[in-house]
Amino acid sequence: MAALFIIASIGVLAFGTRKIRGTVTPRQTQLFGMVTASIFAAQMLNWPLPGGVSAHFVGGALAAIVLGPHLGALSVALVVAVQALVFGDGGVLALGANVWNMAIVQVYGGYAVYRVVSEYNETGAIVLAGWASITLAALSAGIQLGLSPAFGSELISVVTVMAGGHAVLGVGEALLTLLGVHLVARFDAADAESVEGGVVA
Template sequence: MHVPDGFINAPVSAVTGVVAAAAVAVSLRGARRELGTSAGPGGSERTAPLAGLVAAFIFAVQMLNFPVAAGTSGHLLGGALAAILVGPYTGVLCVSVVLLMQGVLFADGGLTALGVNITDMAIVTVLVAYALFRGLVKVLPRRRGSVTAASFVAALVSVPAAAVAFTAMYAIGGTTDVSLGKVASAMIGVHVLIGIGEAVITALTVGAVIAVRPDLVYGARGLSTPLKLRVGGELVDAPAQAPAPVAARSTKKVWITGIVASVVLAGFVSFYASASPDGLEKVAHDKGIDRKAEDHAAKDSPLADYGVKDISDARLSGGLAGVIGVGATVVVGSGIFYVVRRRRDHGATRSGQVQETA
């Protein structure tokens, strides 16, 4: 659902740019808390690296377009996945980093439309998915399977929600005269189907991480049911036990597994992805939304269109581009989250020093 330059006019693009910048600023502050929160001591040492890995994984999976209808494909948006794994604020940053890398390096998604894309694919999907996810987790049984089920529903709904958001932006600032009803019905219809694929990918990924390291899943924290003891004929909460020493558990295996999976998906599996246009591209072509589409400012980039310039072999060119994209995303993402974590730790240290002085 990457919106190219020219679909949305300059005023609306500017407004969404301001909205996106404000959301990123708020998310940077919120991510300080999320990156320092975990099920035990040493939380920031585990969650900050995971956040960079999540961004790289989303980049990789977004290269895997899957068929959803005749001549149409879809791909992961990633807002629900990121929010559930690392938290909503950090999730917004993860998807924003992915969109920035795609726009600058691969000419995917317009640069003047970056605010539109961040608003639609990062902010809307994260807000809708995480709000629905938290609501479902509160009413479902307090167990790991409920987290997986809630992630499926949240991801499913987040995709058509993003389609509705794009339709609203098009209604206000669309550059072509196309019936809004036709745009809305086409966008929502196809993205409901894409949402099913998003839900499956999200639930499988969340379930896999929960199975091996539930302490690393932000959305799964605080779900353990207190142990009950019968005393004098009444059930009472058992005395709290000291937390297990989870700080000693290394994230090295998770990191290696995640990076290898991302490289394999982007560097090899992506070659077999559907070549059909995605939902927005198909609707734009069929309904005439793309009549005023503009060439991307980075169309001559060495990595434009997810291929390495001057390498004629399509498999090798696309694979190298994918691997480079994963590497660039994990480096930029991890760098940002490391700085955010350091600022949080520095702030906490200064606060402690002030309290000791007082």
């Protein structure tokens, strides 16, 4: 199963890379670095859940909203890969599954929610995208863990703990996503004004 998720994750990320090839602007590149570094730092904070699992801010919806889904997926995938390969967080064998859950399910799922709801309310869309994204990722991870030999036949229990726990903690993800989007927007606006001011001068 580990190999399957590695292949699936690489396939989706490769597709996303082809979609944005030649379209990424210098400003998006700058935002990519800032968002990726911020998500990396935020993901280092973990909250334990019952059953030997834990939760942490992932930032998939934040990356998707600020960078777009394809670039956002690459951002989160980079964070997850560095944490696994350099710090051993999550484990190398689970890297494909972790990328799938956090960089694909969460990013694209959160972006889909954002796109639908933003037609009616921008703030509500950001908040709901943050909450839904981590809950969907936890549901995906819960199914994977529940079907693994390590948890035997505890699929329902594991899914309940993972999805239920993250649904509650998702409130924090939602609020941090809203805060992050506003901070990035403020930074981007200030940087744009600085560049324009320099050009005029």
